[in-house]
Amino acid sequence: MTTTTLRPQPVRTASSPPPDGPGRAFRPDIEGLRALAVTAVVAYHAHLGVRGGYVGVDVFLVLSGFLITGRLLRDLPDGGLPALGRFYAHRVRRLLPASTLVLVTTLLAARFLGPPLDSDQTAAYGLHAALSVLNRRLATLQVDYLHAGTGALSPLTHYWSLGLEEQFYLGWPLVVLVVARLLRARVRGALLVLLVGLVAWSAWRSAVVTAADAGPAYFWLTTRAWELGVGALLAVALPRLERLPHRLTGPLSVAGLLVVTASCFGLSDRTVFPGTAAWLPVLGTAAVVAAGCDGRAGAEPVLAHPATQWVGRRSYSWYLWHWPLLVLVPVPADGAGALVGRAAVALASLAVAAAAYRFVEQPARAATWSTARWLAFAAGATLVSLVTATAVLVLPPDVTGPGAAATVPSLPRDPVAAATTLSGLARSSLGATSVPVNLTPALRDAADSVPPTTRNGCQAPYLALTQGDCRYGDPSARRTVVLFGDSHAEQWLPALDRLGRDEHWRVVSWTKAACAVADVPVFNETLQRDYTECDTWRAATVARIAALHPDLVIASQSEGNAPPEVSPALFAAATVGTLERLRAAGVPRVAVVGEIPTPGVDVPACLAAHLDDVSACTFERSRALPFPDRHAAVASALARAGIPVLELVPLLCGETRCPVVVGDLLVYRNESHVTVPWSLYLTPVLRPLLDGAAP
Known part of the structure; x- marks a missing residue:
């Protein structure tokens, strides 16, 4: 792409060859x-x-x-x-x-x-x-x-x-x-x-x-x-x-x-x-x-x-x-x-x-x-x-919100009350006008609001075939939960880490970038080839989980981490197939955190451009799931298999639109992942997944 080879019209000297000869000075x-x-x-x-x-x-x-x-x-x-x-x-x-x-x-x-x-x-x-x-x-x-x-x-x-x-x-x-x-x-x-x-x-x-x-x-x-x-x-x-x-x-x-x-x-x-x-x-x-x-x-x-x-x-x-x-x-x-x-x-x-x-x-x-x-x-x-x-x-541009300082009430410990409170907040937050001055994380820090696994290798990058023990929560606890999937699973680690410490669970986080739970072949756009590392990692991690004998596996995935030619039915069957292999290996309980409402645009960038109009960055609930047919097929297949699912769209969206700011909390760090503070805020919503597995 470089044009550093641009050649000016030559200044000819006595030793220069004639312009029309074999050694032409200009070509x-x-x-x-x-x-x-x-x-x-x-x-x-x-x-x-x-x-x-x-x-x-x-x-x-x-x-x-x-x-x-x-x-x-x-x-x-x-x-x-x-x-x-x-x-x-x-x-x-x-x-x-x-x-x-x-x-x-x-x-x-x-x-x-x-x-x-x-x-x-x-x-x-x-x-x-x-x-x-x-x-x-x-x-x-x-x-x-x-x-x-x-x-x-x-x-x-x-x-x-x-x-x-x-x-x-x-x-x-x-x-x-x-x-x-x-x-x-x-x-x-x-x-x-x-x-x-x-x-x-x-x-x-x-x-x-x-x-x-x-x-x-x-x-x-x-x-x-x-x-x-x-x-x-x-x-x-x-x-x-x-x-x-x-x-x-x-x-x-x-x-x-x-x-x-x-x-x-x-x-x-x-x-x-x-x-x-x-x-x-x-x-x-x-x-x-x-x-x-x-x-x-x-x-x-x-x-x-x-x-x-x-x-x-x-x-x-x-x-x-x-x-x-x-x-x-x-x-x-x-x-x-x-x-x-x-x-x-x-x-x-x-x-x-x-x-x-x-x-x-x-x-x-x-x-x-x-x-x-x-x-x-x-x-x-x-x-x-x-x-x-x-x-x-x-001296970057100032992207501090002009709105008044806001707060968000703590969610009740009771899961039903927490869900009711959260859905009410989702509806009321759609009326926000300006970005609050105390937005957390700040817009300029949002991209770095990632779980620790993103930086320490426990979120396996593209070429990695495995990762370390990656223990969080209460490392000495007798009960173990494994977080398994891609980056849409990883984003829930902050909540599970807090739950593990509070409820005495050892949390093991084994996730891999762009590698779905569904056992389907993937073409990785970044690598420009078949994502064979995903297949190898998935099989190896299922074996590692089986050898660990956890009490619970919580899985989550982006429903877009499969090529378009993979039908909804095939994607659903491949998802359940992976989870059934875990069951067959002796895992007593598996659960799934469903797909988040996905804005599809870089939310911090949108808010930075619309500090006085938060509503410009909210999005339609009808488009909250980029792959609705896959989502429906997966939900149906999981229900038939008796695998519980935490559906998030009803909790995080109003009747017609989905908010991107709730109180003082920024929900999304980019176009498809939640911030660490938002993950932590939803801790009570994820608690039933652990309670259901408690002896």
């Missing part, structure tokens, strides 16, 4: 590939039907490897360390003025114009982007680039690719310099061997890591370096490529362009990527570049079209500007208006990019500053970015 076919790549990326981000447009990144990486390595081979062997300094100054001149402008502008726009709760994340991303390490941050956070929608990502996420390239070019020029000094006469041969090894190792690692966990694999340099390496191989092999016969280069160029185009439309969010699938755009780009070395390749008339060249010259600025605008400019959420709105923003970003190219990129490239001055500029620009990001981070 219109490469400019055309830039245009294709950035258009694909923008169309993909704007959801304009280019399902695999993210492969534009791969095109840019190959082009970058080719152009930058070619420059290094041209300058470093004779220039030594001074040439290395000029190389870095050249990259600063080409890249940093535009990227710093966009970074600082986006940080300020996010602070004053964007969603109030997003400024923290944007500022944190800005700090990493300024230091060219955002890709590492995203990989560490397990960000799922291909499946997080526009609104779920920071307006600076696209800086990951700039950081990845800069990390590569911190070390690669030094390698070229050392090889050139040691093996001056055989520099290309030595680099060829090194690059073949790099490409082979990185491509292998990309395939292995992507197969295991595609989300982080998308960002790591180690899984992407081979794409830069392919471009570098082309630069090393340039003397031979220039001698390719036209009868070969013409068809090769056309075929390469077709492969890249087919990748843009043939791949999709369901493709396991990068992995082996990235070879399609990489080889397609390599074919066009290799064929274009003779200056007469077959695809050049298309790639060299004036309109294509115009976009190609502005591709770097367009790449920088399009994503912040798509994220920050509000458009309709769905329908024809959404499509038109996104297309309009994409085109507007091109207009902004054209202005940035004219007034930022071109003046910077025309500047005749010394190497030292450009390197000083780099330090200053980085400092400005860091200071701006830090200021946004420490």
